[in-house]
Amino acid sequence: MEQPEQIRAMRESFARGENSVSPLALRWQALHETAQEIAAMAALAREPFTKELAGFPARVADCGENRAYFVERGLNDIDAMLQPGLTALRLIASRGSDTTAPALALWREFYFARAGLLAMCPASGAVTLAAAD
Structure with a gap:
């Protein structure tokens, strides 16, 4: 995950129209920034922003209007x-x-809620519980 200065620069370039990133991608990134702050308060290590996490907004665009x-x-x-x-x-x-304790409880709530979202539009090859849309 980028440093706060890099994120700020990225947002400013998006605001100027230099890149095309969806509002969902920006919200997703902001959500993870918030979660990182909570994780730090819970004395947890930084969670890497993996390809699966970073690619989620693009997968949402491909998973259909209902799931989106x-x-x-x-x-x-x-x-x-x-x-x-x-x-x-x-x-x-x-x-x-x-x-530590309240932050850990909140981080766990975030983690499991995020897992639910990720399961709605999984990465290719991931196992899903239901394919109905």
Whole structure:
């Protein structure tokens, strides 16, 4: 995953129209930046932004409108969970208290919610539970 300075430069170049990246890809990246901050508060190692993770927005475009709709809703739900949780963690940290346990609980919620989204539009060769769309 890029450093914050690289991410900032990337976003600025997108805003100028120098690259064409979908809004979903930007949201996906921002979601993972938030998750990395939570992981740090949980004393977890940085999670690599693997090809499977990075390629998810492109797979969403190929998996059909119905699944894309539910992925969008799922992203909204994850963000609605993470933002107040992160705010609470920052408050806990500002008081000098240990954030490890609550951050770990929030990170696990993120991890399993993200796994659900990834399963909706899996990488080629990945096993899925249902192929109905």
